[in-house]
Amino acid sequence: xxxxxxxxxxxxxxxxxxxxxxxxxxxxxxxxxxxxxxxxxxxxxxxxxxxxxxxxxxxxxxxxxxxxxxxxxxxxxxxxxxxxxxxxxxxxxxxxxxxxxxxxxxxxxxxxx
Amino acid sequence: xxxxxxxxxxxxxxxxxxxxxxxxxxxxxxxxxxxxxxxxxxxxxxxxxxxxxxxxxxxxxxxxxxxxxxxxxxxxxxxxxxxxxxxxxxxxxxxxxxxxxxxxxxxxxxx
Numbered sequence: 626x627x628x629x630x631x632x633x634x635x636x637x638x639x640x641x642x643x644x645x646x647x648x649x650x651x652x653x654x655x656x657x658x659x660x661x662x663x664x665x666x667x668x669x670x671x672x673x674x675x676x677x678x679x680x681x682x683x684x685x686x687x688x689x690x691x692x693x694x695x696x697x698x699x700x701x702x703x704x705x706x707x708x709x710x711x712x713x714x715x716x717x718x719x720x721x722x723x724x725x726x727x728x729x730x731x732x733x734x735x736x737x738x
Numbered sequence: 739x740x741x742x743x744x745x746x747x748x749x750x751x752x753x754x755x756x757x758x759x760x761x762x763x764x765x766x767x768x769x770x771x772x773x774x775x776x777x778x779x780x781x782x783x784x785x786x787x788x789x790x791x792x793x794x795x796x797x798x799x800x801x802x803x804x805x806x807x808x809x810x811x812x813x814x815x816x817x818x819x820x821x822x823x824x825x826x827x828x829x830x831x832x833x834x835x836x837x838x839x840x841x842x843x844x845x846x847x848x849x
Binding site for chain 1: 744746769770772780781782783787789826830835836837838839840841842
C-alpha cells in the first residue's frame with residue numbers, strides 16, 4: 626500500500642550541484658505534480674504532467690526540469706542548485722477527472738548551502 | 739492578486755467550538771475545490787472536496803461553495819485538539835489538471 630513514494634527523504638547540496646528527485650506512484654494515476662513548500666507560502670506548483678508524455682509549467686518553474694518517464698514515474702531535476710531552492714518538495718498524483726483529489730508523498734527536505 | 743487566498747491565522751478556538759476557515763479564488767472558471775489538512779512535518783491529506791454550489795457535509799466537516807462570490811469555506815464542528823493543524827484550500831482550474839493551493843490557515847484548538 627505504498628501510494629506515492631519519494632526519494633530521497635533528505636538531501637544537502639552545495640550551490641551549483643545538480644540533483645534529481647524521484648517520485649513513483651502505484652495507483653495507476655494519470656496526473657502527477659511537483660510542489661515546493663516554504664514557510665508561510667503554502668504549496669506552490671512547479672510542474673505538472675496531465676498524462677504520460679506531457680508536462681506543463683506551474684507557478685514557479687524556473688530553475689527546474691521534469692521528466693515523465695512513464696505512467697508511474699515523474700522526476701524533478703535541479704541542474705544548478707541555488708540557496709533559494711532550499712525547501713520541502715512534495716510529489717503528488719491524481720486520477721482522471723477534475724474531481725479526483727491529489728495523493729501526496731512524504732516529501733523531500735532539501736537544503737542548499 | 740494570488741490565485742487562491744486564505745487567512746494565514748493562527749485561528750484559535752476552544753475545544754467543542756465551531757472553527758470556520760475561508761478561502762477565495764480568482765479563476766471564475768474553476769471547477770473543483772479541495773480542503774487538505776497538514777500536520778507539522780507531514781504531507782497534506784484530503785479532508786473534503788466540493789464542486790457544486792451549496793453545502794457538503796462529512797461527519798464533523800462541512801464544505802461550502804459559492805461560485806458567484808468565488809468563495810469556499812470549511813466548517814469544523816465540535817473542534818478537538820487533534821484538529822490543530824494547517825488547513826490548505828486547493829482549486830483546480832478549468833482544464834481539470836492544474837491545482838493551485840492557498841498558503842494555508844493554521845488552526846489551534848485549545849483543550
